[in-house]
Amino acid sequence: MSEIDASWEAVIxxxxxxxxxxxxxxxxRTLNGDVSATPNQYANLVDLAYPGTLPVLNQAAxxxxxxxxxxxxxxxxxxxxxxxxxxxxxxxxxGYQISQYSQPIVGSGLFTxxxxxxxxxxxxxxxxxxxxxxxxxxxDWLPNSTVLDxxxxxxxxxxxxxxxxxxxxxxxxxxLRQLHALVIWLGLGSGNLNEGAIRCDANISLRxxxxxxxGTACELKNLNSFKFxxxxxxxxxxxxxxxxxxxxxxxxxxxxxxxxxxSTRSMRPKEKHKEYRxxxxxxxxxxxxxxxxxxxxxxxxPELPATVRNRFVRDFDLAADHAYRLTLEKPLAELFEATxxxxxxxxxxxxxxxxxxxxxRKGKQSLxxxxxxxxxxxxxxxxxxxxxxxxxxxxxxxxxxxxxxDLDLDQIMKTQDMAQISxxxxxxxxxxxxxxxxxxxxxxxxxxxxxxYEYFIGQVMSLSQGKANPQLVRHALETLVLAEYxxxxxxxxx
Amino acid sequence: xxPYQTLEQLRQLLESKQISAEELCRYFLDRxxxxxxxxxxxxxxxxxxxxxxARGADKTRDQGINGQLSGIPVAHKDNFCVRGQRTSCCSNLxxxxxxxxDATIVKNISKEGGIYFGKTNMDEFAMGTSNQTSTWxxxxxxxxxxxxxGGSSGGxxxxxxxxxxxxxxxxxxxxxxxQPASFCGVTGFKPTYGRLSRYxxxxxxxxxxxxxxxxxxxxxxxxxxxxxxxxxxxxxxxxASWSDDKRVSVKHPLTIGYAASLLNDLDSEIVxxxxxxxxxxxxxxxxxxxxxxxxxxxxxxxxYIISCAEASSNLARFDGIRYGxxxxxxxxxxxxxxxxxxxxFGDEVKRRLLAGTYFLSTNSPENYxxxxxxLRRMVYALxxxxxxxxDVVLAPSAPSTAFRLDEQLDSTDMYRQDxxxxxxxxxxxxxxxxxxGLVNGLPIGVQLIGPQYGDELILDVAYRFQSETSWHLHxxxx
Numbered sequence: 002m003s004e005i006d007a008s009w010e011a012v013i014x015x016x017x018x019x020x021x022x023x024x025x026x027x028x029x030r031t032l033n034g035d036v037s038a039t040p041n042q043y044a045n046l047v048d049l050a051y052p053g054t055l056p057v058l059n060q061a062a063x064x065x066x067x068x069x070x071x072x073x074x075x076x077x078x079x080x081x082x083x084x085x086x087x088x089x090x091x092x093x094x095x096g097y098q099i100s101q102y103s104q105p106i107v108g109s110g111l112f113t114x115x116x117x118x119x120x121x122x123x124x125x126x127x128x129x130x131x132x133x134x135x136x137x138x139x140x141d142w143l144p145n146s147t148v149l150d151x152x153x154x155x156x157x158x159x160x161x162x163x164x165x166x167x168x169x170x171x172x173x174x175x176x177l178r179q180l181h182a183l184v185i186w187l188g189l190g191s192g193n194l195n196e197g198a199i200r201c202d203a204n205i206s207l208r209x210x211x212x213x214x215x216g217t218a219c220e221l222k223n224l225n226s227f228k229f230x231x232x233x234x235x236x237x238x239x240x241x242x243x244x245x246x247x248x249x250x251x252x253x254x255x256x257x258x259x260x261x262x263x264s265t266r267s268m269r270p271k272e273k274h275k276e277y278r279x280x281x282x283x284x285x286x287x288x289x290x291x292x293x294x295x296x297x298x299x300x301x302x303p304e305l306p307a308t309v310r311n312r313f314v315r316d317f318d319l320a321a322d323h324a325y326r327l328t329l330e331k332p333l334a335e336l337f338e339a340t341x342x343x344x345x346x347x348x349x350x351x352x353x354x355x356x357x358x359x360x361x362r363k364g365k366q367s368l369x370x371x372x373x374x375x376x377x378x379x380x381x382x383x384x385x386x387x388x389x390x391x392x393x394x395x396x397x398x399x400x401x402x403x404x405x406x407d408l409d410l411d412q413i414m415k416t417q418d419m420a421q422i423s424x425x426x427x428x429x430x431x432x433x434x435x436x437x438x439x440x441x442x443x444x445x446x447x448x449x450x451x452x453x454y455e456y457f458i459g460q461v462m463s464l465s466q467g468k469a470n471p472q473l474v475r476h477a478l479e480t481l482v483l484a485e486y487x488x489x490x491x492x493x494x495x
Numbered sequence: 496x497x498p499y500q501t502l503e504q505l506r507q508l509l510e511s512k513q514i515s516a517e518e519l520c521r522y523f524l525d526r527x528x529x530x531x532x533x534x535x536x537x538x539x540x541x542x543x544x545x546x547x548x549a550r551g552a553d554k555t556r557d558q559g560i561n562g563q564l565s566g567i568p569v570a571h572k573d574n575f576c577v578r579g580q581r582t583s584c585c586s587n588l589x590x591x592x593x594x595x596x597d598a599t600i601v602k603n604i605s606k607e608g609g610i611y612f613g614k615t616n617m618d619e620f621a622m623g624t625s626n627q628t629s630t631w632x633x634x635x636x637x638x639x640x641x642x643x644x645g646g647s648s649g650g651x652x653x654x655x656x657x658x659x660x661x662x663x664x665x666x667x668x669x670x671x672x673x674q675p676a677s678f679c680g681v682t683g684f685k686p687t688y689g690r691l692s693r694y695x696x697x698x699x700x701x702x703x704x705x706x707x708x709x710x711x712x713x714x715x716x717x718x719x720x721x722x723x724x725x726x727x728x729x730x731x732x733x734x735a736s737w738s739d740d741k742r743v744s745v746k747h748p749l750t751i752g753y754a755a756s757l758l759n760d761l762d763s764e765i766v767x768x769x770x771x772x773x774x775x776x777x778x779x780x781x782x783x784x785x786x787x788x789x790x791x792x793x794x795x796x797x798x799y800i801i802s803c804a805e806a807s808s809n810l811a812r813f814d815g816i817r818y819g820x821x822x823x824x825x826x827x828x829x830x831x832x833x834x835x836x837x838x839x840f841g842d843e844v845k846r847r848l849l850a851g852t853y854f855l856s857t858n859s860p861e862n863y864x865x866x867x868x869x870l871r872r873m874v875y876a877l878x879x880x881x882x883x884x885x886d887v888v889l890a891p892s893a894p895s896t897a898f899r900l901d902e903q904l905d906s907t908d909m910y911r912q913d914x915x916x917x918x919x920x921x922x923x924x925x926x927x928x929x930x931x932g933l934v935n936g937l938p939i940g941v942q943l944i945g946p947q948y949g950d951e952l953i954l955d956v957a958y959r960f961q962s963e964t965s966w967h968l969h970x971x972x973x
Contacts, residue, residue: 046596050812052589053576053598053695057731085808087855089832096811149816278855280864283701283805285731 009207009245011238012215013173014127014165017180018158018200020134021065022190026155027133028056028099028285033156036196044136044151050094055284058083062157065189066106066131067290067298069159072187072305073126075110077295081288083131086277092136092149102279105130112163112183113307114176119314119321124176125164134158159189165204165215170234174227177201179306181227182329186306194225201230206251207241216241217251221258221265233258237265309334317347326355332372333358339376344383353383357400373404381410389470390414392421423470425477428461431469432477435460436485446482454478496522498658499970502567502715505661509556509566516556516566520549520610523568527613527659530973533640536654538573538631539581540613548610555608562608563722569609570663572651573617575706576695577601580611584697585629586619588819588839598695599730600664600706600723607722612660616650619841620810621671621699623647624912625898628843633900636678637971638937642897645675645912651709652679656971662710662719668699669798670893670916672707673928673942677892680930680938680969681709682957684716686950688923689734691720692727698809700802701732703920712967713929713957720950743886743949748780749956752885754788757915761894765939768932769891772941772960776889779959784885789874791914797870798917799910800854800863806844807851813839846906875922882946887953890944891915892928896937915942925950929957930966938969 026033029047047054063081070077082104085097107129114122136154138147161180167173181199185192192199201224206216221237224230236258241251256265281287306328313324313334328334337354341347358372358379382399385391391399391414402413414420422428435457436443446453454475461474496514508514524542531537545568552566571577574584576594583589597605605611619628626634626649634649636642637657644653648665652675655663665672667685676683685707696706708719727733734741753773758766773783815821815835822834840848854863881888892915898904919926924944931941943960945953961967 049817051576051595051818052582052584052592052697052812053574053594055694055730055732057729087808087811089811089814091814091816091828094812094817096814097808276856276858278808278852278857280804280808280855283732284698 008210009238009242010210010212011168011170011234012165012206012208012218013167013170013234014204015161015163015167015173015176016202016204017161017163017177018134019161019184019190019192020198021062021157021159022188023059023061023065023157025059025061027059027062027131027157029155031155034191035152038152040148040150040152042152044154048094048151048155050096056099056282058285058288059157062131063106063288063290064298065157066129066159067295068187068302069129069161069184069189070107070110071295071299071302072183073107073110073112073129075126075129076108077290078104078106078108079290080104081106081131081290083282083285084279085282086132086279088277090135090138091147092138092151092154094136094151094154098133098135099282099285100132101130112176112180114172114179115307115310115325116175117322117325119325122166122172124166127162127164129159129161132158132160165206165218170231170238173203173234174231177230178227179329183306186331187303197225200225203230203234205234205237205241207238207245216245217253219251219253219265220255220271222255222268224258229258229260232260232263233265236263240265303331306331306334309338313337317341317351319347319351323351323355327351336372336374336376336379340379340383343376343380344387346383346387349383349387350379353379353400357397361401361404374400375407378403378407378410385410385414389423390421392467392471395421395467420468421470422465422468423473425473428465428469428473429477429481431461431464432457432474432481434464436478436481443482443485447485498523498526499711499968500661501712502564502661502710502718505567506563510561516549516552516610517546519566520545520568520612523612523660526657530637530657531659533973534635534637534644534653534657535632536615536634536650536657536659537570537613538583538585538616538629538650541580545610545612552608552610562606563718564604564610565608567609567662568612568660569604570612570615570651570654570660571601572648572663572665573614574621574666574697574699575601575664576697577611577614580614582614582697583630584620585617585631586813586839586844587630587841588813588815588835590630590820592818594695596695599692599727601695603723603725604664604719609722615648615654615663618647618649618671619844620697620806621647621666621668621704622806622843622847624670624674624909625900625904626650626653626675627900628841630841635900636897637973638680638897639971641901642899642937643678645678645893645897647671647675648683648709649675649678652676652681652683655679655681655709655711657973658970662708662715665707665709666696666699667705667707667916667920668703668802669920670913672709673916673926673940674893674912676709676928677930677940678897678938679709680933680940680967680971681711682713682716682930682961682967683892683928683940684708684710684713684720684954685919685926686720686724687734687925687945687947688920689732690724690925690948690950692725692730692733694727694729694733698805700805701809702805703798703802705920705923713927713954713961716927717951717954717958720954741948743946743952745951745955746886747955747959748782749886749952750782750784750884751776751956752786752881752888753783754786754888754890757788757791757890761891762934764934765891765895768934768939769889769941772931772964773889775960775963776956779963781956783889786881786885786888788881788888788890789877789918791918793870794874794918794921795910795914797867797874798913798921799850800867801871801921803847803851804854804864804867805851807848807855810840810844810848815839871921874918878918878922878924878946882949886946887949887956888944890942892940892942896934896939919944923947925953927953927957929960930969931964932966933969938966
């Protein structure tokens with residue numbers, strides 16, 4: 002079943018845990034986030050909950066949370082309050098997690114979801130709160146043992162919870178993609194999905210189309226890529242449709258997704274009220290958040306992706322999908338804007354960035370790979386291609402050469418002798434040579450085998466070492482072949 | 496050599512080189528070796544280590560480097576972490592726990608040259624008023640070995656009373672310094688919440704716990720307080736600034752609040768001692784004013800609900816996973832927790848953890864913790880109002896003198912031992928218990944309670960009191 006039964010509608014809400022990239026952990030002075038560390042290298046006495054140790058809030062994490070809240074236009078709590086959430090688990094050192102329960106630092110906000118056609122949809126953010134990450138239990142390292150790594154214990158997390166406003170797996174995946182982009186845009190975290198820097202759980206229920214009721218939801222755990230999220234939701238919709246269509250009921254439960262089989266399976270029934278015995282952490286007195294602090298953070302916010310997107314469409318006349326793709330990452334948007342202003346050709350700039358520049362970065366196997374070309378270099382490149390000094394292909398070669406250097410474009414062109422040749426006589430001579438060498442093909446050419454032209458052009462280009470202006474080459478060839486045709490016709494009349 | 500000398504006297508002896516730090520420490524070590532088998536004040540003493548440290552103090556003194564406590568023995572209650580030393584909280588669960596670090600106040604004391612003299616006995620995890628719940632056995636009161644020293648800082652109070660050390664640290668969550676001070680005839684000082692760092696003091700109830708001292712005199716308490724206090728960036732509840740505008744300035748004479756209603760159900764002999772201390776304070780020029788205090792039993796309920804709730808959370812970390820004594824029999828992680836904690840904790844601790852867990856659970860429809868917090872705010876408001884009218888308050892420290900070890904007090908009676916002391920913790924106030932007489936040969940103390948940041952003020956009143964009286968100079972016969 003690949004199509005969703007049209008009589009059902011999915012209701013989806015996400016809970017996204019974002020690891021914040023603060024220098025130290027949420028409540029200790031241990032360095033945060035070195036994923037290459039050996040186990041327990043970054044676990045001090047506070048992280049290991051040694052007797053007598055106490056947590057002290059890392060203010061940078063609070064600032065990060067307020068920045069996120071500001072970005073989604075959420076309400077910011079006037080007091081930062083932490084509570085203890087109790088449960089026993091070996092990788093939870095204190096026997097409780099310090100979290101926010103009654104007063105999340107960020108209250109209701111809005112996230113504008115963009116579609117590539119420029120349509121938008123408002124997704125309500127229910128809340129975002131700060132909490133500490135747990136350590137890791139590793140079950141497959143030693144036989145019959147569980148080993149514990151506390152490097153992650155105490156890493157600051159921002160848990161972002163949406164209202165159930167998402168309706169399709171695609172919407173959910175796009176939301177996660179754009180939230181991920183926002184997190185990186187704001188500099189809150191690495192966003193590295195493979196390393197668990199962003200982790201997503203989804204709640205999903207079905208209801209009859211056109212009905213506003215809420216069905217029984219299942220929680221899908223650890224959907225740590227856009228694709229997994231989409232596929233897991235797709236599978237879950239199909240599963241729930243099957244259950245409901247058979248007249249049965251969906252069980253309220255937590256399910257895990259297996260990317261290999263592409264299916265979800267039940268982990269445990271979800272208890273209605275799990276007993277966490279929340280209460281305010283007496284080690285962390287409530288911290289009042291001054292209006293002035295919020296105002297300061299607001300004034301230091303970068304222009305947000307949605308604003309930039311609208312501006313690109315308005316000021317540079319970009320298509321919505323181009324504007325969207327250019328604003329998924331801040332460095333890309335910045336490169337676009339600076340380049341477009343220099344070369345005054347926004348469309349060409351967008352094409353180059355979304356084409357070649359993006360391809361080059363993907364080649365480096367990392368989406369967050371730095372862009373290793375300056376706006377000045379790229380604008381010069383675009384100008385040379387536009388004015389015909391450089392062929393498109395040579396432009397692409399040149400871009401590769403410029404990547405990770407700060408060389409001047411004209412200089413490289415000179416030393417590499419890459420400038421496009423537009424000398425008509427020179428091109429005409431090459432064309433004559435190619436025609437002479439391929440005389441036997443001329444009748445076919447004359448008979449209208451257009452494809453042969455490509456072959457002839459290719460031959461000329463190779464004689465010119467790729468530097469001849471291809472348009473002039475075609476023109477020269479056509480002129481010569483036409484002359485030959487006339488010559489032959491005249492002979493026939495004789 | 497007189498074992499009952501003040502810090503100032505000992506300092507002069509050492510400075511004038513009438514005695515070396517090594518000789519001084521050896522003297523106290525010998526005294527402990529001779530008498531502590533009877534009293535069981537210390538749960539660990541390492542004589543060689545003490546003497547090595549003392550020799551170091553002598554050396555630095557010769558080099559002209561002198562801390563305020565250079566060469567002077569200081570004992571720590573067993574809930575203060577001391578690097579490289581067993582820190583067991585007198586619990587079976589931590590019997591083998593060696594702390595890898597120093598508590599901030601331990602560090603502050605050694606910075607001034609204080610010689611770490613060993614760990615004193617206490618009620619397990621500081622939960623108790625008789626020092627009978629220790630895994631290392633009960634402490635016996637030096638005044639009468641058949642009696643308890645009070646608790647939970649019973650080892651510290653008894654050690655100072657027995658002349659084993661001139662000063663010992665303690666912790667006070669609901670009276671754990673002041674009640675044993677009263678039972679043992681020593682000066683017990685609990686500062687304003689936040690003025691001494693809690694970092695490295697193993698938590699019982701975070702919002703109530705406060706470190707303090709057991710000393711011979713109020714002056715010694717003041718000396719120790721100056722050394723121990725200060726902002727600690729590792730403790731978010733430690734007060735951030737020591738601007739003088741927060742401190743209540745020392746003055747004399749004072750208006751002292753006196754709640755006659757508190758004395759209603761007390762033994763007449765005890766009432767007479769408290770009346771006597773009132774007269775002494777009047778003779779010193781202070782004026783008394785009758786005041787009403789908060790209903791003690793309500794305050795006590797609030798205290799027990801909050802302290803048990805916080806304890807149930809604070810002690811969750813003792814799971815046997817990372818440190819502490821792990822059970823030898825467990826076939827699942829659940830069993831490992833259950834057995835470790837069942838075998839590790841004693842009955843009183845279990846009782847409070849179970850109660851605290853219940854108080855915090857959403858299944859308790861009574862909403863205990865919220866009600867208790869409401870009561871706590873009311874007690875706080877009452878004391879705020881009270882200190883608009885009076886400078887300090889005089890109150891009993893304990894409802895009785897030391898009781899016998901074999902007296903079978905039930906939990907509730909035991910808990911009611913704290914009724915004069917817990918309101919101070921609920922409000923984070925400073926209070927000092929000073930000896931004010933003997934009843935049937937046993938000491939009894941009286942409490943001076945100050946407004947927030949009135950630490951120096953109450954110590955000054957206590958100092959003036961002790962200049963006028965000699966109750967603090969009485970000694971038990973060992």
